[in-house]
Amino acid sequence: MLLLGGVSIATLNFAFADEKSKIADPLTVADAKQLKSPIPYTKKSISQGRNVYMRNCTGCHGADAKATVDVVADATDLTSPKLWKNGTTEGEIFRSIREGQGASMPTFRNQLKEEDIWHLVNYIRSLWPESVRPPLQEEDKSKSN
16 A cells, blocks of 8 residues: 555656656757747736746846846846857747756756746846847737736
């Protein structure tokens, strides 16, 4: 009986992990460059990403995302993509958040759902100069999220 319970718990944990992370683990740089967001770049997604940002990112990147707060880590100014060292494609940004960036940025794989990371990617891209932002997409009125 105890063994059966252990199998059930292990199966449940595997199912939860599978639901939480749908992308191969770990995500390589090459794979990240090819990765496309399943979340459209919309005002609603940007708003959801802003909420995730305010809860999880302001401590290092600041409320204005310019990384001018006094922190130990060398945080990136998220408003200046031309200065980024780890790539600016949506997949590379996703990877930086999910996998972290060495000692300077922790992984958020266990703190955020992948959907929330994608909303965060959209919010970060909305902070860029208008000339390099992706085009805003129309909201899909048939879906209710």
